[in-house]
Amino acid sequence: MGSLYLSRLKSNERDELIRKLWETQNHKCFICGEEIDLEIHKIDIDHVIPLKIGGKDDPSNFAITHHSCNRSKQDADLRIARILHNFSKISEKTLEKKGNAPNxxxxxxxxxxxxxxxxxxxxxxxxxxxxxxxxxxxxxxxxxxxxxxxxxxxxxxxxxxxxxxxxxxxxxxxxxxxxxxxxxxxxxxxxxxxxxxxxxxxxxxxxxxxxxxxxxxxxxxxxxxxxxxxxxxxxxxxxxxxxxxxxxxxTTLRQVAFDKSVQRHLGSALYIERVERYKKERGLAEDDYSFSEADLVKYFRGESREMKRYILDSIRDWITHNPDNKLKDFIDFGGRAKEKPLSYSTIEKTFYSFLYIEMHYKHP
Ligand SMILES: [Zn+2]
Structure with missing residues (x-):
């Protein structure tokens, strides 16, 4: 996201800010940790904590990076981007040394x-x-x-x-x-x-x-x-x-991954938890549902992608377990037991594939 603060700086003020950050960061790039040479390198100023999740648009939340490091960063949050970069470095090193991915x-x-x-x-x-x-x-x-x-x-x-x-x-x-x-x-x-x-x-x-x-x-x-x-x-x-x-x-027990229907149910439970939290934090009455899904996504802006998934999960979960759902008796929720004619994933790939959420909201 752009920075109003930075766009208002005059060129000499920007240079001064870069020099200050360069000193605080011991002349190192925030993401890769390698040296920054102010004359040779192309440099970016970026927010450490993204504005989207509440980071401030002022010098306390700025860091300098190599331009290329910032362009290839693996997360908008520079603190996470730095850690993911470290792991990439280990991956490269291991690949070179042993020819495979790291453990x-x-x-x-x-x-x-x-x-x-x-x-x-x-x-x-x-x-x-x-x-x-x-x-x-x-x-x-x-x-x-x-x-x-x-x-x-x-x-x-x-x-x-x-x-x-x-x-x-x-x-x-x-x-x-x-x-x-x-x-x-x-x-x-x-x-x-x-x-x-x-x-x-x-x-x-x-x-x-x-x-x-x-x-x-x-x-x-x-x-x-x-x-x-x-x-x-x-x-x-x-x-x-x-x-x-x-x-x-x-493998056979599949303890590592949950069955899909369990995942949907967990997502639905998380959605209900967010709805309750939203009502509480906004001081809404117990029976007040005068808000939309879009309001929720906007409110939990740091995790809007997850919120959209939770909402879809809860819709799927609601349909799946609805008493009026006559198809329910023919669905095998366990996945691999094959005792009933339809597997849950078949239902997901057919009926539920028609579900989608479209949400439009503007950033303030
Ligand atoms: Zn760098």
């Missing part, structure tokens, strides 16, 4: 993780350890639990990333592009829901903590500057069973 070990390598083994002691149903390599000699003690059916033993703890190592055998996948969504999610201070999984082998008095699940969440947080991660650590697990379990979770 958690490449991110750890860049941020000083995966350095040490954990020295520990197991005392009956408790594990004790400390982090002497980090200068932390506190003795931490955690209870060891047992998984009722499998008999697997495990404990929960928070570890500095220096002690965490990626396990490529159980988790051979690389980090996908969708990590950028997670990075944004965490950046917006939404908490991590599922914790990372790892294991230790107690043959010796020290072992690497090998992480085999949750690498996207771990990597996203490390990229955002987090230095400690919560992990559920299995103690001496049968590694082949872990491998099978992890593979099944991602």
């Amino acid at each position: 958690l070990s490449d991110v750890f390598a860049e941020y000083g993780g995966a350095k040490y083994k954990l020295r520990f002691k197991i005392d009956g149903n408790a594990i004790k350890f400390s982090f002497p390599e980090m200068g932390d000699n506190t003795i931490y003690e955690y209870p060891i639990f047992e998984d009722r059916l499998s008999g697997f033993r495990y404990f929960f703890a928070v570890f500095p990333i220096e002690y965490l190592h990626h396990d490529e055998r159980i988790n051979p996948r690389s980090i996908g592009k969708n990590i950028s969504k997670l990075i944004k999610e965490f950046f917006l201070k939404r908490p991590q829901l599922h914790i990372t999984l790892g294991y230790i082998i107690t043959d010796n008095e020290s072992s690497e903590i090998r992480v085999f699940d949750g690498q996207h969440k771990a990597a996203a947080q490390v990229l955002l500057g987090v230095r400690e991660l919560p992990v559920r650590v299995f103690v001496n697990p049968d590694l082949d069973v872990l491998l099978t379990t992890n593979t099944n979770a991602g």
